[in-house]
Amino acid sequence: xxxxxxxxxxxxxxxxxxxxxxxxxxxxxxxxxxxxxxxxxxxxxxxxxxxxxxxxxxxxxxxxxxxxxxxxxxxxxxxxxxxxxxxxxxxxxxxxxxxxxxxxxxxxxxxxxxxxxxxxxxxxxxxxxxxxxxxxxxxxxxxxxxxxxxxxxxxxxxxxxxxxxxxxxxxxxxxxxxxxxxxxxxxxxxxxxxxxxxxxxxxxxxxxxxxxxxxxxxxxxxxxxxxxxxxxxxxxxxxxxxxxxxxxxxxxxxxxxxxxxxxxxxxxxxxxxxxxxxxxx
Amino acid sequence: xxxxxxxxxxxxxxxxxxxxxxxxxxxxxxxxxxxxxxxxxxxxxxxxxxxxxxxxxxxxxxxxxxxxxxxxxxxxxxxxxxxxxxxxxxxxxxxxxxxxxxxxxxxxxxxxxxxxxxxxxxxxxxxxxxxxxxxxxxxxxxxxxxxxxxxxx
Numbered sequence: 001x002x003x004x005x006x007x008x009x010x011x012x013x014x015x016x017x018x019x020x021x022x023x024x025x026x027x028x029x030x031x032x033x034x035x036x037x038x039x040x041x042x043x044x045x046x047x048x049x050x051x052x053x054x055x056x057x058x059x060x061x062x063x064x065x066x067x068x069x070x071x072x073x074x075x076x077x078x079x080x081x082x083x084x085x086x087x088x089x090x091x092x093x094x095x096x097x098x099x100x101x102x103x104x105x106x107x108x109x110x111x112x113x114x115x116x117x118x119x120x121x122x123x124x125x126x127x128x129x130x131x132x133x134x135x136x137x138x139x140x141x142x143x144x145x146x147x148x149x150x151x152x153x154x155x156x157x158x159x160x161x162x163x164x165x166x167x168x169x170x171x172x173x174x175x176x177x178x179x180x181x182x183x184x185x186x187x188x189x190x191x192x193x194x195x196x197x198x199x200x201x202x203x204x205x206x207x208x209x210x211x212x213x214x215x216x217x218x219x220x221x222x223x224x225x226x227x228x229x230x231x232x233x234x235x236x237x238x239x240x241x242x243x244x245x246x247x248x249x250x251x252x253x254x255x256x257x258x259x260x261x262x263x264x265x266x267x268x269x270x271x272x273x274x275x276x277x278x279x280x281x
Numbered sequence: 282x283x284x285x286x287x288x289x290x291x292x293x294x295x296x297x298x299x300x301x302x303x304x305x306x307x308x309x310x311x312x313x314x315x316x317x318x319x320x321x322x323x324x325x326x327x328x329x330x331x332x333x334x335x336x337x338x339x340x341x342x343x344x345x346x347x348x349x350x351x352x353x354x355x356x357x358x359x360x361x362x363x364x365x366x367x368x369x370x371x372x373x374x375x376x377x378x379x380x381x382x383x384x385x386x387x388x389x390x391x392x393x394x395x396x397x398x399x400x401x402x403x404x405x406x407x408x409x410x411x412x413x414x415x416x417x418x419x420x421x422x423x424x425x426x427x428x429x430x431x432x433x434x
Contacts, residue, residue: 027432079432081432081433122429122430123429123430124430151430152430153428153430153431157430178355180425180428180429180430181425182351182352184349186352187380188355189338189355189357190340190352190353190354190355191354191355191421191425192421192424192425194420194421194424195354195417195421198359199357199358199359199360213429213430214429214430216424216427216429217424217429217430220420220424
């Protein structure tokens, strides 16, 4: 991207107020935001992200986890891991956050029309996939099978538990959840998420697979999907890298010949498979 | 009509096996069902069978004196339960407990080992297929050990 092509306000955060704060797990929380500058809502496509700014602390890229059909509620699900996200974790209703975006590529929802839609999430990777699931539910009649596979560390770390149960209760959606480590009382599946793929029941020829989670998990999932006959150009992954500017200027998130912030975060497996697992990339 | 032969022939594990070998397998197979909570096998017991799970879920567990039984993996429809029957000393490595009603095809170990000894072509095919199961379990275990969802600031 040429420097001249970047709009002057593309790096300027807008003030947004927290209107709702939900603690999801011991280290993960969801916030709903509304513009506090009198401007309109941020419309987005499933898979895109915003740069969120904790005033005086710093800025982080966070995927949008809300419903793309309801842009007036800007929803982000955040894991508190560093100073910025920990500062946001300590906030509450009424507090202000700077927002700029949306940025990045989106899940290829139009490609999914007329096909099976397979969503594979690992850990907090369910958050960037939730808009795609909302899209899938809203366009259910235009899809073949809608399958959601979710793997998480323990039952205690499970994200959006109530929603998963609601989706599982639908006859037109197949939801399978697995944990790497069971806890007493857990009656569900135990094992890594890749073990759910052979039992998922999708058509490998007419499926679009969206995968998001830790990179090693995505790598193994993509490999397993290919082993089951899914073409690499029908598998999409959302990559995560340290980002600074979010618009392809600073080069912080360079990923081989691409920048994750503007060429990604969503890439086809066909495009990035040579880069996956490469050391020091 | 649902026959053991058809079930075995169509199961992904036995896909493309020669018809005469399917016939040999049918001679060692039987339909079984287990109730919720029932143990299909116990760690240390002699592995006299293996199972093709047709319906239901099975938890592979290891019992610990301080934390009670720990589930290490769940198996479900289409999965193979048990490779211990094939490799000496033919003892189960885990407990297998039914999480709900389980329907399966059981294959008798002595019967099948004898047939594999008599027909090495069959034996090699079975070994290759179980080798794949063992590798899949090993890879899944390694991924579990990586603890990929652990938070790293």
